[in-house]
Amino acid sequence: MILIRVVRNTLHAIWLLLITSQLTNYYRNDYVLEFRKMTYRFKVMKIKR
Structure with a gap:
């Protein structure tokens, strides 16, 4: 069972x-862009608070 x-x-x-x-091979660029956008928004939200 365990095995x-x-x-x-x-x-x-x-x-x-x-x-x-x-x-990631297909969508690496788009993914990186989205990730940067998310991190940017997160930073902005932190600054606003």
């Missing part, structure tokens, strides 16, 4: 890593 669970978790983690790496 099966561990194997399943590792496979799931590898699968997620592969998907996220592919997504």
Whole structure:
């Protein structure tokens, strides 16, 4: 039971890593821009408070 669970978790983690790496390869620029926008908004909100 435990072994099966561990194997399943590792496979799931590898699968997620592969998907996220592919997504970042496709959308790296857009993602970086969005991340910068979010951080900028967060900083602005902090300053306003």
